[in-house]
Amino acid sequence: MKKKLLSAVIAGFMAATPVMAELTFSSLSYRTGAYGNNGIPSADGFIDYFTLLQERDGGIGGESIRMIECETAYNTEKGVECYEATKGEGVLAYSPLSTGITYQLIPKVTADGIALHTMGYGRTSAKNGQIFRNVFNFPANYWDGASVGIKHLLDINGGDIKGKKIALVYHNSAYGKEPIRTLEELSKKHGYELTLLPVDHPGQEQKSQWLQIRREKPDYVLMWGWGVMNPVAIQEAVNIRYPMENFIGVWWSGSENDVLPAGDKATGYKALAFHAVNSDFPVFDDIQKFVVDRGKAAGAGDNIGTVLYNRGMYNAMLISEAAKTAQAITGKSNISQLDMIKGFEALEMTEEKMAALGLAGFGPSFKVSCENHGGDGMVAVAQWDAGAGKWSIVSDYQASDMSVLQPLIDADSGAFAAENKLSPNCD
Amino acid sequence: MPDQLVYAMEVFLNGLMAGVLYALVALGFVLIYKASGIFNYAQGVMALFAAMTLVGVMEGQVPFSHLINAILGTKVHHFGWHLPAFIGIVSTVVVMVVLAWLVQRIIFKHLVGQEPIILFMATIGLAYFMEGFGDMMWGSEIKKLDVGLPQGINLWIDETTYNIFDYGFFIDNLDIFATIIAAILVGGLVIFSQYTKQGRAMRAVADDHQAALSVGVSLNFIWIMVWSVAGFVALVAGIMWGTKSGVQFSLSLIALKALPVLMLGGFTSIPGAIVGGLIIGVGEKLFEFTVGPLIGGATENWFAYVLALLVLVFRPQGLFGEKIIERV
């Protein structure tokens, strides 16, 4: 939470405050560095939601909320340092918003017994909760996204995309490579031709890749980008006059930051989504009233209701609901880190719960279990309208093709289990 | 004409354009190295800072707004005006001159006569400082830079080549503009250094500091002038790249693209920077086009360096650099 610097300095000189019972959460965010532009709204949404709970409800289940923010600059070593510095403070869940840092933290949180919630990113096979006991990635993961992206293409092509050419423009890192295996399996199943076009960090120069797209004229282009790669890609697509409705990005490539620089011509660009992309929800009025008007907004207040802000808020909501579930199961309000893991594993998101929070229909309903830490993979497609300046969901939520994904998940989690001598269990 | 050959021509032309953009960044390095022997690692960050200042002035941003808001609890962000690009550019040039003066006064005056690696290290420190300072002053969100440069495919070229080759070439308008501006800039720099008194003084300083001092050239003044000109070149480079990809942190990484250009062309030659840029641009894009698909793509990052390395093995001072004479 933002405090005035002066008062913070004075407070710093005062004696240590007495220890109060409270629930501690942390935001491992990146407001600087190459990806800071996207990290800022995500972190703002995350922190604002917890501030809202504190201001409006007095915390969760009567317990006050303490938020520790730590700057990682998307850097793995800083991520480790932030984790080590904060885990002793009793942080109940970590969401580092970075696939690289997630891979780092998975063995550490397993050894330390702290929950790791990586929704829509991180290690996809963490869906297999029998191996990854503390890692949760509901409601959807990258492979779900790739599968539903292909399903969407099947839908608009009457169920047959045999012989079509699909190009994947991806960030040349662990994050960008995630969907490749799934897309290759799906290409065997559905008969399309997949072209892979890697883009090196930071992705400022994509002329070669887009010239290739212009030459080869693939029917559809999928994008797995982050940071500056997104707006540059969309600008290049506009420059080569690629039809925008055939250009679909993953949810990390579908925010206002990415499409606004290209202007009006970016209309029609699509992106995958696993939650609502606009601000027509009662919870935003609450945020305005309890957080912004009281001067406690984490950011400048200009990104409320944007896609990434919503995602941060959704993440915070899921974590706080898991905390409430943990309180309900254990019967005590001052839950420990181990209780929180149980809370995550018993979490059930229903329409009624979301409506009660002012978020009716914000995301899919799902139930977490030991075998399935990843939700049901319900993903929809959103589209950008540059004239109106907003995103809107243009397809129904669809489940991913588990017949293709389940073997891949089993193989990857099996490899992790073999490397680390774990066996599936549900204790 | 066979398809691949036509595509190769298109890639070749785009490579030339990309090379011009690299050369723009490399020019700043060459200027400072020639005059003071300092390899200015901060050139990329200077380009970023210049672009951020330009956007900040044009959009009427309050400098240090985040810090002010944090200390005083206010919510100021913008002054509310929108200035035209010309005024923005002039103000930014003034800021870069002040920066050059400060850098010379505070840093390099005290480091006269040190080894090149110490000076290089000082510029790295400067780069760190300016990065933090720039972010503190203008914020680290991505900003759109629009000085009126056209973007998008050049339709005339598209149609003409379609008529000739049955395939319309894609040449970005922005790249054509950048080429023209770079040509004007280089021409201006060459005229300046050959035909004006200050330019001759600059070349004298580049040749031999002591000798220049002895004929009455003020080293300090020349160095400030060189840093200012390099700052102006950084501003131009920042505008070109910022228009393409928005003004944000990664803009400072374009300096890495300029290094192979410098290796190839030689650290001390302005035409070398241009020719080196063109060769690197064309080589990189053609390699990606021909060999890239066979080895998995994304070769642009390293091929430029390998190409420059190969040239250096045969000509250790670069294509146009001064021959390295060592006295034993």
Next chain:
Amino acid sequence: MFYREAGDFSKTYREDSQTFPIRFDRYRYYAVLLIAFAIIPFLLNDYWINAIFLPFLIYSIAAIGLNILVGYCGQVSLGTGGFMAVGAYATYKLMTSFPEVSMVVHILLAGGITAFVGVLFGLPSLRIKGFYLAVATLAAQFFLVWLFNRVPWFYNNSASGQINSPERTFFGIPITGANTEPWAVYLFCLVFVALSAVVARNLTRGAMGRKWMAIRDMDIAAEIIGVNPLTAKLSAFAISSFFVGVSGALFFSVYLGAVEVGEVFGINKSFLVLFMIIIGGLGSIFGSFAGAAFLVLLPVLLKNVLVTGLGWPTDIAAHLEFMIVGALIIVFLIMEPHGIAQLWRIAKEKLRLWPFPH
């Protein structure tokens, strides 16, 4: 008063030519070793180990390696990140292919493989000098990162391209993976650091070091008096890459545990290690340690003071950190261009006279 040579006689040639001929130096060295080996392991917790000591120890080894190449032999290299990646991936392949073999063997072998790669990329140094060589080593940096990203064999065909360090034990105590004890990991790395420092110090004190310094100071003159530039430069690259490879191996297997090559071993890593040796002092083993300590501790200290202590917003603190680090580097270079090691030498000189003024 304390730091005197008076009364300190050597009775054998062996005593006379030891690394620390002055008794005070020797005892100080033993004291440091005692504290490092016997006292600090009891004071550690997870945070100190993971945020401060392990990075310091591991970067010290890399700094020693790079100092040999840049400080002693004068060949500026910016490929450190790429070579650390070679060490890391070599360790990964060895660990997964030969799980029963001890970690020590793996790490040393990884260092050897990196030495070989280092010689390969060091060949241009025979023709290219100065800053041109620095930029040429960037070719190594970018190519190696691309290679490890592109060829699936290096990361055992995993879907994401990340490599993870499986758990390995050393005499029954886990030293990699997540279940390690802070003291075990610390001691493991400390042994490597101590051995590296001893080896490096003796190499640089001996004939090989003198050849390197001759090449650094004036390579044509060195060639004239009979120093073979080929063997001298390539040996510098080989030995330097060995240390850097060991450092990369430890960085991956013991410290981070999971690595994505583009982000962890990118060009920032190369610049970071170069800063360490320049600030610490070129051509000095102590300088490598000092520089590593400075650049590891400073950001952590700043973060703790600004964010935890004063409660400032994290992004302002991060920007301020950049500004302070940059300003400190510049101030340092203006005050003492030869680095912390030079300050240390001056301090020792003054200490020898203390309490007398001259």
